[in-house]
Amino acid sequence: METEDDIVKEFLVESYENLDRLDQDLLALEEAPDNRDKLSSVFRAIHTIKGTSGFLAFNKLEHVTHVGESLLVLLRDGKMRLNGVIANGLLAMVDAVRKIMANIEAGQGEGDADYADLVATLERLQVTGGVETAETIHEETEAQRVSEVLETIAAQVAEDIERDTVAVAVAAPAKRTKSTKRRKKSGGNDDTVVVQHATSIVERDSTSPLVSSPIHRGGDPAPLANKANSSAPSSDNGDSADKSPAQSSVSDSSVRIDVSLLDKLMNLVGELVLARNQILQYSRSTEDATITAASQRLNLITTELQEGVMKTRMQPIQNAWNKLPRVVRDLSAQLGKHIQVKMEGADTELDKTILEAIKDPLTHIVRNSVDHGIEASDVRVANGKPAEGTLWLRAFHEGGQVNIEISDDGGGINLERVKQKALSQGMINPEQAAGMTERELTNLILLPGFSTAATVTNVSGRGVGMDVVKTNVERIGGTLDIHSVLGKGTTLRIKIPLTLAIVPALTVVCGGNRFCIPQVNLLELVRLDGDRVHNEIELIHSVPVYRLRGQLLPLLYLDEELRLRPRRSHEERQAEECTHIVVLQAEDRAFGLVVNSITDTQEIVVKPLGQHLKGVKAYAGATIMGDGTVSLILDVIGLAQQGRVLNEHRDHSNGNATSSTAARTDRQSWLVVDPGDGSQAAIELGTVARLEEFQLSTVERSGHDEVVQYRDHILPLLRISTGCQQTSYSNDDSFGTKAKDSMSVVVYQHHGRQVGIVVGQIVDIVEHTLRVDEAVDSSSVVPPSQIINGRVTQIIDLGSLVASAM
Amino acid sequence: MSQSNFCTFHVGQLYLGVEVLQVQEVLKAQQMTPVPLSDHTVRGLMNLRGQIVTAFDLRRRLGLGDRTDGIPAMNVVVRTPDGPVSLLVDEIGDVLELDSSNFEPVPETLQGMPRELIRGAYKLDRQLLMVLDTEMALKMVA
Numbered sequence: 001m002e003t004e005d006d007i008v009k010e011f012l013v014e015s016y017e018n019l020d021r022l023d024q025d026l027l028a029l030e031e032a033p034d035n036r037d038k039l040s041s042v043f044r045a046i047h048t049i050k051g052t053s054g055f056l057a058f059n060k061l062e063h064v065t066h067v068g069e070s071l072l073v074l075l076r077d078g079k080m081r082l083n084g085v086i087a088n089g090l091l092a093m094v095d096a097v098r099k100i101m102a103n104i105e106a107g108q109g110e111g112d113a114d115y116a117d118l119v120a121t122l123e124r125l126q127v128t129g130g131v132e133t134a135e136t137i138h139e140e141t142e143a144q145r146v147s148e149v150l151e152t153i154a155a156q157v158a159e160d161i162e163r164d165t166v167a168v169a170v171a172a173p174a175k176r177t178k179s180t181k182r183r184k185k186s187g188g189n190d191d192t193v194v195v196q197h198a199t200s201i202v203e204r205d206s207t208s209p210l211v212s213s214p215i216h217r218g219g220d221p222a223p224l225a226n227k228a229n230s231s232a233p234s235s236d237n238g239d240s241a242d243k244s245p246a247q248s249s250v251s252d253s254s255v256r257i258d259v260s261l262l263d264k265l266m267n268l269v270g271e272l273v274l275a276r277n278q279i280l281q282y283s284r285s286t287e288d289a290t291i292t293a294a295s296q297r298l299n300l301i302t303t304e305l306q307e308g309v310m311k312t313r314m315q316p317i318q319n320a321w322n323k324l325p326r327v328v329r330d331l332s333a334q335l336g337k338h339i340q341v342k343m344e345g346a347d348t349e350l351d352k353t354i355l356e357a358i359k360d361p362l363t364h365i366v367r368n369s370v371d372h373g374i375e376a377s378d379v380r381v382a383n384g385k386p387a388e389g390t391l392w393l394r395a396f397h398e399g400g401q402v403n404i405e406i407s408d409d410g411g412g413i414n415l416e417r418v419k420q421k422a423l424s425q426g427m428i429n430p431e432q433a434a435g436m437t438e439r440e441l442t443n444l445i446l447l448p449g450f451s452t453a454a455t456v457t458n459v460s461g462r463g464v465g466m467d468v469v470k471t472n473v474e475r476i477g478g479t480l481d482i483h484s485v486l487g488k489g490t491t492l493r494i495k496i497p498l499t500l501a502i503v504p505a506l507t508v509v510c511g512g513n514r515f516c517i518p519q520v521n522l523l524e525l526v527r528l529d530g531d532r533v534h535n536e537i538e539l540i541h542s543v544p545v546y547r548l549r550g551q552l553l554p555l556l557y558l559d560e561e562l563r564l565r566p567r568r569s570h571e572e573r574q575a576e577e578c579t580h581i582v583v584l585q586a587e588d589r590a591f592g593l594v595v596n597s598i599t600d601t602q603e604i605v606v607k608p609l610g611q612h613l614k615g616v617k618a619y620a621g622a623t624i625m626g627d628g629t630v631s632l633i634l635d636v637i638g639l640a641q642q643g644r645v646l647n648e649h650r651d652h653s654n655g656n657a658t659s660s661t662a663a664r665t666d667r668q669s670w671l672v673v674d675p676g677d678g679s680q681a682a683i684e685l686g687t688v689a690r691l692e693e694f695q696l697s698t699v700e701r702s703g704h705d706e707v708v709q710y711r712d713h714i715l716p717l718l719r720i721s722t723g724c725q726q727t728s729y730s731n732d733d734s735f736g737t738k739a740k741d742s743m744s745v746v747v748y749q750h751h752g753r754q755v756g757i758v759v760g761q762i763v764d765i766v767e768h769t770l771r772v773d774e775a776v777d778s779s780s781v782v783p784p785s786q787i788i789n790g791r792v793t794q795i796i797d798l799g800s801l802v803a804s805a806m
Numbered sequence: 807m808s809q810s811n812f813c814t815f816h817v818g819q820l821y822l823g824v825e826v827l828q829v830q831e832v833l834k835a836q837q838m839t840p841v842p843l844s845d846h847t848v849r850g851l852m853n854l855r856g857q858i859v860t861a862f863d864l865r866r867r868l869g870l871g872d873r874t875d876g877i878p879a880m881n882v883v884v885r886t887p888d889g890p891v892s893l894l895v896d897e898i899g900d901v902l903e904l905d906s907s908n909f910e911p912v913p914e915t916l917q918g919m920p921r922e923l924i925r926g927a928y929k930l931d932r933q934l935l936m937v938l939d940t941e942m943a944l945k946m947v948a
Binding site: 274564610611612613616618619622623624628629631 | 837838839840841842843844845848850851852853856858860862888889891944
């Protein structure tokens with residue numbers, strides 16, 4: 001049996017949703033004032049609230065909505081056309097309704113605020129239609145009065161209702177009330193200030209995700225409603241349909257469910273997956289046909305159930321974006337800018353917890369764009385840009401992740417100003433500042449305390465800086481990237497992994513233990529046997545590498561990284577009988593992880609590690625395998641950072657900037673080779689396209705030239721040793737341990753053509769600063785010999801070498 | 807004068823106790839997955855009815871060497887704000903009901919273990935029962 005409290009609660013829930021939709025519809029109507037459907041929808045929403053509030057004896061609410069409804073009747077019937085003034089009035093009414101509902105929710109009745117002036121405004125709008133003339137002082141006074149009243153409309157409760165067992169909403173106090181002048185060109189020539197638009201923006205603390213709030217299914221997008229096959233019975237909400245008569249039929253096919261119930265389902269499905277794994281494992285070891293068949297069925301059903309339950313928690317990102325147009329509208333009006341919002345991929349779906357987590361960061365980023373990114377109209381026009389700025393919101397699925405991009409065509413991030421600000425705030429010292437790359441400078445704005453609080457008013461004081469945005473994004477396992485071009489615009493990209501808990505993973509064995517590697521990071525598997533281990537694992541700059549189709553892949557040996565055994569020497573590595581390499585992707589780098597053996601792929605439930613183990617970067621969590629044992633899940637990025645494959649460039653601004661400066665300007669990378677006669681030569685690594693190995697047997701003759709067939713082209717070969725004379729390849733032992741039936745070739749690209757430079761042996765890659773004596777003739781193209789690695793080394797300029805051979 | 811129940815156990819020569827209400831259960835040795843790169847007091851992870859529980863070796867935490875007699879350790883699973891955690895001990899003792907009048911703060915001349923891990927001691931007939939501060943014991947050394 002429903003008590004009156006329940007009825008009121010439902011009324012509030014539905015009304016909040018209606019109001020949200022109202023906001024969007026009103027904004028859409030401003031662009032397209034003649035949209036009959038939207039007008040009807042707006043009218044119905046207000047009509048509903050009015051009706052129910054009368055029924056529940058909320059008189060103030062009824063009165064306010066009644067006036068609004070009358071105004072809307074005129075609009076709906078075409079007797080009046082929506083313009084900015086009317087929109088402002090209606091939006092003010094929406095805010096007032098929210099405030100009253102917040103009071104009701106907090107158990108304070110309808111609240112004490114007096115809405116007489118708002119009512120008066122709305123009544124007047126019914127007469128004037130929002131078109132004001134300049135003469136009457138009376139109008140001015142009216143406007144002032146309205147603005148005063150609207151300024152006292154303080155608390156605008158944001159977004160969703162928080163519903164917990166105590167059923168008290170947290171209404172955060174209004175941070176600030178702002179009033180703006182809105183310039184409106186009326187039919188006449190003069191710009192007349194007609195209405196002062198009061199906006200209050202409230203910051204709300206993100207509370208813990210455990211607070212449940214009802215999910216709204218159905219509403220505008222029809223496809224959504226079709227997906228609302230209830231996977232759980234709706235508890236006491238079954239008769240809510242009766243109370244909302246004016247809702248479109250689309251919402252009848254949806255069910256409102258407590259999020260906590262869905263969470264419980266998710267957990268149960270997670271446990272079911274583990275149990276299924278166990279049964280599947282057992283069934284593999286038995287011949288019993290019935291068990292095998294039954295477990296197969298169980299497998300199929302579990303997979304589908306898992307997908308289904310995950311879908312229930314998926315919501316379109318539209319739900320996080322729907323507030324943003326209004327935020328942009330209000331803020332840009334306040335700042336006197338013109339900005340339009342474009343959305344792409346609004347139907348991209350995300351898990352609800354992710355949505356909740358990114359709502360605030362998105363709002364903050366958008367506010368930044370409006371505030372600092374997009375310039376004022378006159379500045380834009382002066383720079384040849386359209387007067388109206390554009391803010392793009394893009395969302396799409398890619399590679400197992402959801403990508404969210406927020407771009408603007410504003411002025412971009414002024415790295416110089418950023419640097420100066422960081423310097424003045426003592427975040428970096430001048431030495432570091434001098435050596436920072438663009439990326440490092442851009443990332444400075446993510447540092448705590450680097451907030452642009454000087455200019456933005458109503459975001460300050462709450463610690464909402466870009467660093468909090470970054471933390472929030474990382475907390476859900478995502479990454480944040482900033483890309484900016486001065487004068488053109490800025491793009492922020494957030495990438496978030498799709499599924500939180502259940503992931504497909506590859507199981508490997510290392511040091512007698514099993515480890516799981518999330519499949520999303522997996523590129524491919526390579527197995528090297530016998531001779532290949534010996535030949536194909538190379539040592540470059542003391543890092544073991546494997547050449548995968550020409551690409552050098554740094555190798556990490558998992559048992560060494562986990563300190564299960566001491567580091568091997570290169571010889572030991574080459575002496576392995578069999579090497580399994582798991583090629584992984586960590587951010588934008590690929591690397592190879594060497595393991596003892598590879599088992600299989602399966603779906604695992606990621607369970608977080610306890611507090612005590614969170615500090616170990618190599619692990620992302622743990623899981624229970626089919627046989628009941630616990631396996632650790634590797635964190636690919638953490639492992640890559642630990643193994644120095646990936647720089648921890650997030651923290652770069654504080655640390656290593658100085659050393660990288662030196663590396664860039666003076667030192668270059670050189671490929672050190674033995675040309676074939678036992679001496680040492682060096683080639684600037686930047687000029688090298690590839691390093692290849694060819695079997696001697698593949699060398700063919702074309703006229704006087706030696707060539708090889710290489711990637712569907714003919715690659716002419718040149719030898720360095722005696723400055724490109726063709727000497728026969730000497731097979732004597734001066735080449736040490738290198739196999740004698742292949743040769744090392746440095747591939748060089750010359751004006752679109754490729755040339756292969758044959759060398760005896762590739763020795764090393766070093767960083768070396770070129771030293772030039774003043775005495776040497778500066779007109780000579782080739783720099784003089786250098787001392788590299790303790791030996792006299794001839795510097796080979798590939799360009800001149802090739803040119804002189806042609 | 808108030809009574810409290812304590813779950814007692816032996817770690818090396820030490821006789822330790824923990825309030826019974828803190829203890830979720832007591833188990834014999836379980837299969838454990840070691841966690842490379844973790845602090846050496848973390849013996850590994852075990853599967854406790856579907857929950858992954860970290861096992862801490864109290865001997866190592868108290869600075870005692872590992873057991874040489876090959877007898878596997880017992881698990882005392884305690885409740886913490888972070889979830890259940892298992893303490894590996896040598897031997898489980900009885901559950902004792904003790905009177906607070908016999909409780910004394912940590913003696914100055916405490917030997918055999920770090921002082922901050924003990925909340926105090928109860929005088930028993932022939933020995934002292936030291937009350938373990940689980941929170942301190944689990945505070946990561948790393």
